[in-house]
Amino acid sequence: MSGPARVVRVANFVNGRSGGLRTALRHLGTGYRAAGHDPVLVVPGRHDADERYPWGRVVTLAGPELPRSGGYRLLTDRRRLARVLTRLAPDRLEVSDRSTLRWTGAWARAHGVPSMMVSHESLTGLLGEWRVPDPLRRRIADRLNRETVRSYDRVVCTTGWAAEEFGRVDAAVEVVPLGVDLDTFRPERADPALRERYADSTEVLLVHCARMSVEKRPELAVDALAVLRRAGVPAVLVMVGDGPLRAALVRRAADLPVTFTGFLPDRTAVAALLAAADVVLAPGPVETFGLAGLEALACGTPVVVNAASALPEVVGRAGVAAYGSADSLAEAVLRLLGRPEADRRRAARARAEEFGWPAAVAGFLRAHRLDPVPSTATAPVPVADGLAGTTR
Template sequence: MPASNRMRIVRLANFVTESSGGLRTALRQLGAGYAAAGHEPVLVVPGRRDGDQITEQGRVITVASPAVPGMGGYRVLLDRPRLARLLTRLRPDRLEISDRTTLRWTAGWARRHGVPTVMVSHESLDGLLRLLTGGRLRPARLADLLNARTAAAHDRVVCTTGWAAAEFHRIGAPNLLRVPLGVDLAHFRPDRYDPALRAGHAAPEEALLLHCGRLSPEKRPERSLAALTELRARGVPAVLLVVGDGPRRDRLRAAAAEAGQPVRFLRYVADRDLLARLLATADVVLAPGPVETFGLAALEALASGTPVVASAQSALPEVVGDAGLAAPGEGPGYADAVLELLGRPGAERRRAARRQAERFPWSAAVAGFLAAHDLHPADPPAVPVDPRVHPADAPAVPVTSGGR
């Protein structure tokens, strides 16, 4: 892929909702970074209705698409002819695909039109197949076959952690790059700690635990409830605040009420200031999902000065480092990890969390993704460019002599 100057980077993503967490954050931050670097990002996502707007992350095109039953609002771009026509009109210089399954066909469209592609692997096929089979089978052969097809279809495959890249290393994919995501270090900070907010959720002697994430089967939110139950069974005063929404929400609420556990449920928090204060105010954040390939919410917690207990099965121990702990199994392992973290001096654990997060600025992530596209920051345009017009279609700018 030859390097060039100002490029139109069209990005496609499925399984995005108005209340999506990590993926929506990553798309927004990368798009804003591409725009700041002088390129023209265009994001195409499914939605309730058609839309087209200019935002801080560039142009965002929403295509009316059906919801996936039982998935808590996720929508999928399924109209291939319509999407192909849209891509033809957009005339991308680069295509970035944040979906390894339902949008893999767009790599074929790109090859036919001479457009280089980057596929961003936001999930582990190994992990998803393990969950689908209930852990009874290890369908590595099927994962290897599908991953080989994915790697062959795209010019580059980007994974955000070594854990996520392992399944591609196993098949010897020659076009694999590892580029970590980032965190907004200016927004998520330890000084967002809010004593009044804490007093509204926990007594002074209680440990405030926070589960922040989508309440869906692959995230295993019931592990956070099990950790609270185990801690209180050991006589540890603790409360749990659950921030997020999803198909498991009603079941979790019912289980917490039946067990008589002090759990408060907040739905998806769109207010980023409130989210930053919640993360900075909690004593420990729980991230029990076993197939997380990076864990942006956990990284935001670290940036806020709050340690994280993460699933030992996921990529999060790689991201969290010594600023948190990895927990095996279900509730008891998480309770052990929470107790160990709470046993550390508060100022020390907060400094360690922030120090770990500072290894992941979004500027480094943007630079890494641009490098995956064989791109660098572009020279600023001589005249303002409407992102809805490809440079080849832009009207000529008249050249005049003399003053204005």
């Protein structure tokens, strides 16, 4: 397609406080607009809305909250969503949910719309976190992945690690890495006064920045701190974020120097804290990309990652991979601290600079078979269906 295209993107598991997926959707939308296309994002929310942002139009459809999810809502009314998609008349459909929204692939095929599913999670890994036995979880994941491949024209994974489970079913997928905001997240954000708020000059400042939910394994960060303290390392920990496990984590850390900041909406404040840290911990075992870890690298701070995830592929030699135990994470922290500080910070930033958002946007457009086009004004498409229209 040579002209401007309306790229309608549909996602579940996104809310005002969600992390990597929300960040990716915004940066990709901004990039699509800059390339002359018309991105429209359809997401669930508390109330209906139809709004415009720098990253494109956002249509919010009221949906029920998923219990014990910390605020995630779902697009569950298929008929209504199908009507909205029909009115939006997409030239391309991009779906960021490989389970509850898989039916949209059939809708796209019936309407002659090229479709693409973006795999933001490992089904095999998630089933493992839910305690499904290994042989069974592989069979379940393989069956669902075959259905996904049959449903969409293309499947995009953000790392080779994420693509591996599709290889088990002989499915061809495209690997397109995401990016990082290299302007917001940079070493110059480091603020000595901010660091002093959490650690004195003799202490090692560790930061964990992620949603506090089961799949992120945040308890490993707390337990790794305990291991370090018992070994005589004067480490302290700042936990950034919120989620259903926060209360349990506060209890777990009762006798440790742990600060819980809650959700920080100001991205520059997050960047300042990441840049001030000595080491960032990313212990989640099922991360398929790990934007928070990449943001830490962009701030010049090395990362300890879970060897079972995709993050070793992303951080490269700018981090250390550890298997999922507190002892292993603590040992990895000591390995990083054993490197000269200037070297480890320089390596972290250099690795992040390999993942700019312009390259990610270009990769996603190639996956959509779209070229950049001269910018043209696009008239809003009325959605109706009871939506209230506002402009931002």
